[in-house]
Amino acid sequence: MTILPISMTMAAIAALLNIWLSIRVGQVRTREKISVGDGGNEAVIRRMRAHSNYIENTAFVLVLLVLVELAIGPATWLWAVGAIFFAGRIAHGIGMDGVSKARMAGTLTTMLTQLGLAIAAVVIVFLTPVAVTDAMTTPSGAEEVAPQ
Numbered sequence: 001m002t003i004l005p006i007s008m009t010m011a012a013i014a015a016l017l018n019i020w021l022s023i024r025v026g027q028v029r030t031r032e033k034i035s036v037g038d039g040g041n042e043a044v045i046r047r048m049r050a051h052s053n054y055i056e057n058t059a060f061v062l063v064l065l066v067l068v069e070l071a072i073g074p075a076t077w078l079w080a081v082g083a084i085f086f087a088g089r090i091a092h093g094i095g096m097d098g099v100s101k102a103r104m105a106g107t108l109t110t111m112l113t114q115l116g117l118a119i120a121a122v123v124i125v126f127l128t129p130v131a132v133t134d135a136m137t138t139p140s141g142a143e144e145v146a147p148q
Helices: 007-030 041-071 078-095 099-126
Strands: 130-133 144-145
Touching: 007 041, 041 078, 078 099, 099 130, 099 144
Parallel strands: none
Antiparallel strands: 130 144
């Protein structure tokens, strides 16, 4: 059994933040007496967009974290990347209530996290030797070759 401690922890944090953002939407809906949709209310729209934006971005980060951790194993820098990402997502959620610098910081950390993990994934793919098996020409199994 393979346990990915970083990815599992980050997925758990992601679920908790999702609940937090959902609660924030519900609080404004309750206060404004809007049960379905946004009712044209800017506060509800902002909270809904913060939650939607979180969902739109978090899946990519979690998938990349899982794949990078599977490829290289647990690494301290992956813990840091996850922590920075979630700090940025909290800042973005708060920023959507009108604190523009927090929103901008959250957006920037989200984009940089995705970019950094995407680059790391591509680097791992192209710099890690892989076993190539061709049963027709190498009956003994695999040989190590660099990807092309």
